[in-house]
Amino acid sequence: MANSPLCTGPVSRRTLLRAGSLALGGLTLADILAARAAQGQKAAPETSVILFWMWGGPSQMETYDMKPGAPSEYRGPFDPIATAVPGMDIVEHFPHQAKLASHFSVIRSLHHTMSAHNDGSIEVLTGKTPAKPDPTSTARSEHPDFGMLAARMRGRRDDGLPQYIAVHRAPFMISPSYLGLGYRAYETGDPTTANFAPSNLKLTAGIDESRLGCRKELLGQLDQLRRGLDLAGSMDGVDQFRRDAFQLLASPQMAAAFDLSREDTDLRDRYGRHRWGQNCLLARRLAERGAAVVNIDATAPSDKSEYFSWDDHAGPFHLVHANLERFPQYDQAISALIEDLRDRGLDRRILVVAVGEFGRTPRLTHRATFPRKPGGPWLGRDHWPNAFSALIAGGGLRMGQVVGQTNSRSEYPTHDPVTPQDLLATIYRHLGLRPESTVPDYNGRPVPLLSAGRPIQALL
Numbered sequence: 001m002a003n004s005p006l007c008t009g010p011v012s013r014r015t016l017l018r019a020g021s022l023a024l025g026g027l028t029l030a031d032i033l034a035a036r037a038a039q040g041q042k043a044a045p046e047t048s049v050i051l052f053w054m055w056g057g058p059s060q061m062e063t064y065d066m067k068p069g070a071p072s073e074y075r076g077p078f079d080p081i082a083t084a085v086p087g088m089d090i091v092e093h094f095p096h097q098a099k100l101a102s103h104f105s106v107i108r109s110l111h112h113t114m115s116a117h118n119d120g121s122i123e124v125l126t127g128k129t130p131a132k133p134d135p136t137s138t139a140r141s142e143h144p145d146f147g148m149l150a151a152r153m154r155g156r157r158d159d160g161l162p163q164y165i166a167v168h169r170a171p172f173m174i175s176p177s178y179l180g181l182g183y184r185a186y187e188t189g190d191p192t193t194a195n196f197a198p199s200n201l202k203l204t205a206g207i208d209e210s211r212l213g214c215r216k217e218l219l220g221q222l223d224q225l226r227r228g229l230d231l232a233g234s235m236d237g238v239d240q241f242r243r244d245a246f247q248l249l250a251s252p253q254m255a256a257a258f259d260l261s262r263e264d265t266d267l268r269d270r271y272g273r274h275r276w277g278q279n280c281l282l283a284r285r286l287a288e289r290g291a292a293v294v295n296i297d298a299t300a301p302s303d304k305s306e307y308f309s310w311d312d313h314a315g316p317f318h319l320v321h322a323n324l325e326r327f328p329q330y331d332q333a334i335s336a337l338i339e340d341l342r343d344r345g346l347d348r349r350i351l352v353v354a355v356g357e358f359g360r361t362p363r364l365t366h367r368a369t370f371p372r373k374p375g376g377p378w379l380g381r382d383h384w385p386n387a388f389s390a391l392i393a394g395g396g397l398r399m400g401q402v403v404g405q406t407n408s409r410s411e412y413p414t415h416d417p418v419t420p421q422d423l424l425a426t427i428y429r430h431l432g433l434r435p436e437s438t439v440p441d442y443n444g445r446p447v448p449l450l451s452a453g454r455p456i457q458a459l460l
Contacts, residue, residue: 046290046349047292047349047350047351047395047430047431047432048287048288048290048291048292048293048294048349048350048351048431049150049287049292049293049294049350049351049352049353049395049427049430049431050280050283050284050287050294050296050337050350050351050352050353051147051293051294051295051296051353051354051355052280052296052298052334052352052353052354052355052391053171053295053296053297053298053355053356054298054299054310054354054355054356055117055121055171055297055298055299055309055310055356055357056117056299056308056309056310056311056312056356056357057117057120057310057311057312057356057357057358057359057360057383057384057388058310058356058359058360058388058389059076059310059312059319059323059359059360059381060108060359060360060387060388060389060406060410061074061075061076061359061360061362061381061410062076062077062078062091062319062323062360063090063091063094063389064090064091064106064108064389064390064391065106065108065387065389065406065410066078066079066080066089066090066091067362067408067409067410068080069408070362070408070409070410071409073363073364074362074363074364074409074410076319076364077319077320077379078091078092078093078320078323079091079092080092081094081095081098082098083097083098083099083101084098084099084100084101084102084400085101085102085400085401085402087402088101088106088400088401088402090106091327093323093324093327093328093331094327094330094331095331096331096332096335096336097331097334097335097391099335100335100338100339101400102399102400103338103339103342103347103393103399103400104338104352104391104392104393104399104400105391105392105393105397105398105399105400105401105402105403105459106389106390106391106392106401106402106403107389107390107391107392107403107404107418107423107456108387108389108402108403108404108405108406108413109387109403109404109405109406109413109414109415109416109417109418110355110359110387110388110389110390110404110418110419110420110423111385111386111387111388111412111413111417111418111419112124112129112358112385112419112420113129113385113386114129114130114133114357114358114385115133115135115358115383115384115385116133116134116135116136116137116139116383117137117173117311117357117383118134118137118138118139118140118173119133119134119137119139120357120358120383120385121171121173121174121357122139122141122143122173122174123357123385123420124355124356124357124358124420124423125141125145125146125147125171125174126141126143126144126145126146126174127146127420127421127424127449127450127451127452127453128141128142128143128451130142139173140173140174140175141173141174141175141177142175142177143177143447144174144175144176144177144178144179144183145171145174146293146424146427146428146449147164147166147185147292147293147295148164148174148176148179148183148184148185149179149433149439149449150163150164150292150293150428150431150433151163151164151183151292151293152179152183152439153433153437153439153449154292154431157290159253159254159289159290160254161254161257161286161289161290161291162185162186162291163291163292163293164183164184164185164186164291164292164293164295165185165186165187165188165286165291165293165294165295166185166186166187166188166294166295166297167188167191167279167282167283167286167294167295167296167297168187168188168189168190168191168275168279168296168297169187169189169297170184170185170187170295170297171295171297177441178439178440178441178442178447179439185293185295186198188258188282190275191260191275191278191279191281191282192273192274192275192278196258196260197255197258197259198258257285257286257289258282258285258286260278260281260282260285263281263285267281267336267340268281270332270336270340271332271333271336271337271340272329272332272333272336274301274302274329274333275300275301275302275329276296276298276301276329276330276333277329277332277333277336279296279297279298279333280296280333280334280336280337281336281337281340283296283337284337284340284341284346284350287346287350288344288346288350292431293431298330298354301325301326301329305325307321307322307325307326310322310326310356312360312380312381313365313380313381313382314365314366314367314370314378314379314380314381315367315370315373315376315378315380316370316373316380317378317380318375318378318379318380319364319379319380319381320379334352334354334391337352338352338393338394341393341394342394346394347393347394347395347396348394348395348396349394350394350395351392351393351394351395351397351427351430352391352392352393352394352395353390353391353392353423353427354390354391354392355388355389355390355391355423356388357385358383358384358385358388359384359385359386359387359388359389359410360380360381360382360383360384361381361382361383361384362381362384362387362409362410362411363381363409364379364380364381365379365380365381365382366378366379367380386411386412387406387410387411387412387413390423392426392459395430396430397426397430397459397460398458398459398460401458403416403418403456403458403459404416404417404418416458418456419452419453420453421450421451421452421453422453422454422455422456423453423456424450424453425450425453425454425455425456426455426456426459428449428450429455433449434449435448435449435450435453436448436449436450437449
């Protein structure tokens with residue numbers, strides 16, 4: 001390629017850096033592959049976890065733990081419906097889930113003590129309680145989340161598929177910390193955008209495969225500028241990692257994994273032609289190909305929605321209006337995912353978890369007006385980590401049951417309390433990882449994947 005008319009001669013440092021960024025989206029893939037190969041491990045059996053991450057905190061009393069007999073200032077605006085499982089009543093706006101309730105279980109007794117969004121997210125995703133609670137919800141984690149740790153423990157895949165993938169985007173409050181930047185989730189972007197293709201797996205417009213080698217040569221020059229960088233503790237063998245990254249970039253097989261147009265039209269319709277539906281479909285494709293963890297961003301159902309998360313305070317949101325927008329899309333998407341995995345015989349290999357960072361206050365809140373926002377009166381609930389719910393499906397676990405109970409107002413667990421650490425221990429068990437396994441921190445001290453928690457016995 002040295003004599004190719006498409007390759008430039010010696011270039012400036014700024015141009016080199018820009019070229020590297022264009023070739024591999026900021027070298028993300030190469031760094032990920034380098035970091036994940038540091039362990040020298042092969043991938044474990046290809047069990048996978050799909051997390052439907054409902055950041056903001058969905059209300060347990062409007063979803064899976066309704067209390068129609070509670071006083072009016074507690075019970076919600078919606079009615080429950082019976083499901084295919086006796087005793088598992090859920091909100092009336094989940095009719096698809098009601099029909100297939102025997103294929104999932106509901107946990108009603110999750111709880112912890114972190115009442116701010118970022119702290120609660122850190123607790124649920126990492127299993128490590130923040131050392132100092134941050135009521136401003138600006139905290140970043142001191143520890144990696146379970147997807148990053150799974151990627152580290154599983155090691156790099158021979159086909160180059162990232163072990164940890166965030167469909168749309170990754171939880172913003174989580175840092176890879178002492179694992180290194182190479183273990184951050186690979187973000188796909190929104191699969192409902194026009195001409196969707198993940199940036200790091202698509203040649204930049206105007207750069208065909210004949211020019212990819214030119215970019216590769218430029219990246220070789222970048223080494224001279226990057227000797228001081230060490231994103232994961234070791235840059236040994238970086239040339240091999242770059243070759244893997246280029247193979248991934250130009251791989252038809254990897255491009256196919258992200259190509260939703262290859263799915264049957266009727267199936268795409270079944271999932272729903274909306275963000276959460278197509279997110280779930282893409283997640284199934286990636287987990288089916290062996291990614292260890294796929295984290296679905298389930299914050300806003302669309303960019304046009306005024307409800308940017310599940311954070312249903314009275315005023316910014318309205319509990320009724322917000323959930324009437326979300327519920328049909330969530331019900332369609334999660335039900336299609338559960339059914340599709342069963343139809344394909346993947347329900348033992350792939351575990352699905354739908355959860356947020358906490359629940360909502362049992363007592364409803366009312367507000368007549370809200371600053372700088374027309375409308376009202378407003379109805380909502382505030383943050384409540386003392387009791388919240390999760391859906392769990394597949395993974396070869398026991399389905400069709402309710403795990404745990406809360407009191408008559410869903411204020412706290414009364415039977416079989418479950419911690420985020422218990423939920424993560426269940427996830428690690430499915431992934432074939434031992435919670436007591438350790439990774440070194442910045443000072444080389446061993447940090448266990450989990451310091452507490454046991455797999456949820458009722459599900460085993």
